[in-house]
């Protein structure tokens with residue numbers, strides 16, 4: 001079979017079928033277009049200003065490693081004038097974090113960026129291993145997500161930095177949108193679509209420059225740029241509901257590659273229908289803090305920017321890439337690529353039948369309450385509640401602590417389920 005030329009430069013041989021739109025590209029053009037699309041995201045959303053100091057939430061995983069690499073490249077190529085710093089959270093997960101932190105330390109050298117590591121133990125008095133010991137594996141991602149969210153902000157504050165970027169990709173955003181859609185949580189859906197969270201009132205802004213980047217393309221980019229990242233999945237699995245949303249997204253992508261971006265765009269369009277008053281930016285948002293509602297928050301995807309599993313699909317892809325590399329002389333079959341018809345189709349909003357006013361009002365049974373910002377009475381962290389979510393979780397943990405330390409060895413599934421239930425009741429009552 002004759003080699004297929006790259007769709008962009010028309011000269012080099014196409015070696016990559018772009019997951020996003022099945023375009024056939026050479027390696028160089030893929031790398032360039034991937035970077036340029038992120039540059040486009042950065043400039044159109046006016047994400048940064050010259051002189052900004054930016055903390056990159058770095059886990060050592062592929063997403064944040066790619067984010068660090070691309071931001072460094074773009075910062076130099078387009079003179080963004082940014083001061084980039086790597087900020088890592090040590091959750092205290094043995095055998096997982098230890099190794100990934102080593103990766104981040106190497107990244108700091110490779111990218112010539114300062115690195116700050118903040119530990120859960122010093123911030124909260126609990127490592128994630130201890131949390132899991134206390135509450136069991138189920139539901140621990142809620143804790144990890146809530147703690148991580150504050151940890152990054154607190155770490156940034158220690159550094160005097162007011163903007164944290166995270167490696168959340170399009171798949172993550174689509175997943176969160178779907179979850180909130182399925183829950184009927186429009187305010188949270190709206191917030192999750194925003195590239196920046198936090199506003200003038202919050203001390204630390206959060207943003208997701210990879211918001212439109214496909215997870216598969218992130219893997220491809222990391223592979224072809226030979227980036228040094230940590231690919232082992234987190235030991236603690238995500239919530240069942242998030243896992244289901246993830247599987248759904250991956251299945252949709254299989255039959256329609258544009259589905260991921262379509263969900264993201266649809267989420268953005270839906271967000272426009274939600275009155276600003278009910279979307280107000282806040283970290284500890286929900287009226288009744290419950291463990292089950294916490295995992296819908298952006299940034300609560302368990303281990304954040306690294307290592308959720310989707311049936312090991314990304315791991316399979318990495319393995320496949322490795323094999324392809326080894327057989328690099330072999331001609332890559334690009335004939336199986338889908339047509340261009342799937343390329344970034346958008347629905348025309350002008351023809352939409354939805355009346356903006358109906359968006360929020362129609363929701364019955366659940367009130368869309370206005371968000372007001374304050375600070376947590378315990379830790380001073382920004383919260384819409386008297387006590388922030390992290391402090392509430394900690395209270396539940398600490399309440400049970402003495403008892404747990406005695407019981408650890410005889411812990412069984414039933415007693416841990418019971419404990420979780422009691423904890424939830426305690427939280428609901430408080």
Ligand SMILES: [Zn+2]
Pocket residue numbers: 006007008009010011012025026027028029030
């Ligand atoms: Zn090319």
Ligand SMILES: [Zn+2]
Pocket residue numbers: 376377378379380381387388389390391392
């Ligand atoms: Zn607090």
